[in-house]
Amino acid sequence: MSSGPIPFDSILFRDLLSTPRMRAVWMEEKMVAAWMDVERAITEVQCELGMVPAWAAARIVECLQPRAIPLDRVRDHAARSGHLMVGFLRTFREVCGDAAEHFHLGPTTQDILDTGLTLQMGEAAALVREQALALQRTLCHRALAEKNTVMMGRTHEQHALPTTFGLVLATWACEAHDHLDRLDQSERRWRFGSVAGGVGAQNAFVELSDHQTARELERRVCQRLGLFAPDSQQQGRFDRFGEVVFILASLCASLARMGLQLRTMERPEVAELGTLYGEEACSSSTMPNKRNPEPAERVQGLADLARGHADTMLSLRTADHRDSTRIPVLYTAVPGAFLLVSRALETIAGHLETMQVNREVMRANLDHPNVLGQAAAERVMIALYRKTGRKHWAHTRLSECSAISTRTRRPLRQVIEEMADLTAHLSAAELDLLFELSTYTGTAALQVERAVARIMERGGAAREPRGPATA
Structure with missing residues (x-):
């Protein structure tokens, strides 16, 4: 071969x-x-x-x-x-x-080349749409299944507040839907002949x-x-091709972000997700134990390349008259972006379909010993505000208590119980409820239901591409 x-x-x-x-x-x-x-x-x-x-x-x-x-x-x-x-x-x-x-x-050369390229783009866009819809369906299905699966929400890579894994997935489904919307809407600007x-x-x-x-x-x-x-004539209008590449690069960047979060949640010290590996799987030529999420990692590289194609397409916008500058750019960046995003879509969809959700670990991580229960600080602050009507005071006191907790390596609740001005408003029974983080997920489940329902109301897809005028 x-x-x-x-x-x-x-x-x-x-x-x-x-x-x-x-x-x-x-x-x-x-x-x-x-x-x-x-x-x-x-x-x-x-x-x-x-x-x-x-x-x-x-x-x-x-x-x-x-x-x-x-x-x-x-x-x-x-x-x-x-x-x-x-x-x-x-x-x-x-x-x-x-x-x-x-x-x-x-006709001139560009009439044939650009119109031919547009025909190929139409076929490629249909395939991307098919793949993105498959990804969206998987995300919606798994979001509903995990809408009540409580996990620790993170910002700046740090524990923040409880959420649900379903909301994470539903947010991704909405993002995929928006990318489909952009791709469909863009057709009225690029699907032209000449x-x-x-x-x-x-x-x-x-x-x-x-x-x-x-x-x-x-x-x-x-x-x-x-x-x-x-x-009017399309010569010199390479913005129409550029828009498609920009949309593909943006989609690829979203997929890379999904891949990053998925593989972060698979890290042994987090262990909230798992991946099924084949019997012969081996991720290192020297370390027999290694099982690496390499496909999800590669999506980041694909996104970097797609972004490079988008940047290169901008160079065509500076051309005063049409010339052969466009040939190496168009016939590298346009096919390249479609090829990269197709692989990224298939990779992330496959990862989501086979991932194992470790719900018990997600629940346990709510009370991770290194966090010392500090993720309950906002909830306690709100309880104090409701008792006193003093939000600034409550925020300041909980910030001070969290700092003491971190410095002394003692649980936040223990620090709070030593503060008379706080226990004057909160009983031990109330603190029990406030520190039960699995009940502090806000509207996460409702958002999942609404997001998935909205996508399904629209047929599980963005708007259908507009066909050519017949009049």
Whole structure:
């Protein structure tokens, strides 16, 4: 079995950075097939509008088959001409014969490349959407199952207040839903075709017909390809591609954050989650005992790379006129972002599906001996406020007590019981209730129910992508 350069063509690395289904979308053959789809639509509509003869259009359409165009010939012609699309056109001329004199009549290279890229992006976005929906469903299912599973909420990596694991998962489900929403909403800004010619003014098409027919040409071609027809030319409008990469990078960053929290909760000293490892699993070449959450760790690296692609896309916004600066950027950043986020989605979804929730450990960590019961400080403060109406005083006294607890390594309750001004308001029975942290979870369970219900009300998905205009 042969392999190609790392990472995406490497037998050893490609499944660490991408998925087979997403790689299939971005194969070179698919790219050229997309070019042919665009050229075919242009030729068919030009024939309908009387711009090219029917016999030539029929022959052109017949020859626009993926297997009919040898990519090595395209490469060789491109090398000799110094231009990718010229290499494609010369190869097509060899295949098609005299009918090719009526081929590619008026469009510019960018019309074909950008519209073809948009077609591939549509297929890739559908796959990302499918994967994100699967992740969202898993999060919703597990959030409901854990809506009452009490755990210690943490801020700044420190114990803060009790929450539920279900609320953590429901928050992630809402975040995934918002990313889906952004991806769907963005389609109305990037899902455009282009049949605009050299500088976007459709000069050649007007010469071949008239102003209204030239506009009708673009409208029909876009409709045939399932794309929107732009009101004005899209050349230089790389913000539309950039927005998609930004959304993918943001989604990947969210997945990295999920992975970080999951693997933090799996650390032996926390042990609130566990992962199922196969019988032959081994995470170190020298330490036989090691079981590392490496897939979740790698998502952080994927997110870093996706962010780099988003940053690179910004560079295209500084171009004054369209030029070949865009080629290495678009054909690296756009496919790269989709490939990375597809792997990240599959990795985190798989992790969530198989994770083991150690509820007893979560409950025990509420009263972790190193915390000395200080997570009850806010609850005690609120109880004192309700008795005295003095929030500032209560906050100050509990802060002082917490500092004494930390300095002397004594439980916070013990310190409070030594303070006459506090015990004057709180009995031992009341302190028993206040220090039972499992009952101090606020509206966590209600938020889980509402969040999941809202997602399900919308069909478990963000809004459906808007289809192309048909009028």
